Amino acid sequence: MLKMVKLPVSSSTAQSDSMDAPHSSLCWCPLDSGGPYFPPLRAESSYAVVIFRVFGLLDADVVPCSDFLSPTLPNSMSRLGPVVVRQAQACNVRGNAVNSIGSVFDREEYPAYRPGDMGNTVAREDFEWVYTDQPHADRRKEILAKYPEIKSLMGPDTRLKWVVCMMVAVQFLAFYLVKDLEWKWLLFWTYVFGSCINHSMTLAIHEISHNTAFGNSKAVWNRWFAIFANLPIGLPYSASFKRYHLDHHRYLGGDGIDVDIPTDFEGWFFCTRMRKFFWIVLQPLFYAIRPLYINPKPISQLEVINLVVQFSFNIALYYLWGVKPVVYMLAGSMLGMGMHPISGHFIAEHYMFLKGHETYSYYGSLNLLTFNVGYHNEHHDFPSIPGRRLPEVKKIASEYYEHLPQYTSWVKVLYDFIMDDTLSPYSRIKRKLKGEVKQE
Helix, strand or coil: CCEEEEEECCCHHCCCCCCCCCCCCCCEEEEECCCCCEEECCCCCCCCEEEHHHHCCCCCEECCCCCCCCCCHHHHHHHHCCCEEEEEEECCCCCCCCEEEEECCCCCCCHHHHHHHCCCCCCCCCCCEECCCHHHHHHHHHHHHHHHHHHCCCCCCHHHHHHHHHHHHHHHHHHHHHHHHHHHHHHHHHHHHHHHHHHHHHHHHHHHHCCCCCCHHHHHHHHHHHHHHHHCCCCHHHHHHHHHHHHHCCCCCCCCCCCCCCHHHHHHHEEEEEHHHHHHHHHHHHHHHHHHHHHHCCCCHHHHHHHHHHHHHHHHHHHHHHHHHHHHHHHHHHHCCCCCCHHHHHHHHHHHCCCCCCCCCCCCCCHHHHCCCHHHHHHHHHCCCCCHHHHHHHHHHHHHHHCCCEEEHHHHHHHHHHHHCCCCCCCCCCCCCCCCCCCC
């Protein structure tokens, strides 16, 4: 089976026919000098056509010369899908990397690009450790220096509190409507409707954690409002979330601090397609217990209040309308944050689909239900800007975001994460923190 891929290169990079000279093309290096070798082709025009054998030549004895990825991608390339842009390095006959070019690969179309034994294991055995700071602080300074008008977008979103109140009221109405439903219809509406609303409520709490409901001057109001928004979710979540989420922003990928990073056990155990599927199903469980293992903190007074208020509400709901609304509420939260289209954002935000890229944005229609959490590069650059205004950030400073990798489908992200054997919970960037660490 043969495949042809067009690689955009400049005609000026064409070299001589000598195998010792660098070539602007794609080749594959053997693990040892005796292994198979596919010689590079010259770039004779504006496009070099590379023909390689998917089966046979590119077997387990051959690996790509490099997995480095291009930090700057043409806009047309960066929108091709979750994982479409790769950069491979050209090699000479001795297997020495001599040149690099950008190329486009689709992992489904070119399965030979995946190491592993036919989809059962992953190659990665540890996180991607880096020794550089996260990119967001420097980009924020650069953007603000060039576009100071972005500061005007900071501050509370006056609409947010009314949207949240409406969503809470809708779920309260749903609690009443499901109390007499048959179980099969209860479960149907739990997944189709309740899970969407409850996941959206968790992202409303995410917005409130940045004080975007009432502003920084009324921080306590935001904390109490988050506890109110927590009621339809059923699980006491809001108070703890704020404490850990702000650490996630300050110390993105920080070892022992950022609890958004999976544990070593998760990376080691959930390493096959089936296990990754169940890992996604159980995401709510891992997000709940991971902080207790990675970065345990003393329980705060607000967390106790959140717990008491939430459990009191759950008990009152049970005594008022029976067990079915409680099942609708709790199952909706578990399903909505597990194997669900909206849950693609858990994977999409920071899992390293492209080597060297730590944060990814999604610009699809599900942002309408998720307070624009898909604008994740923009959010990490400007966490004090409400989600509703993040599209304006991208519009003003478009040259800073257009070249970054972008997603078009969270469902495709989930599918690729499970089916791509090079991806696992280990596919995250981690760093050792330096200096004093101030946590919430």
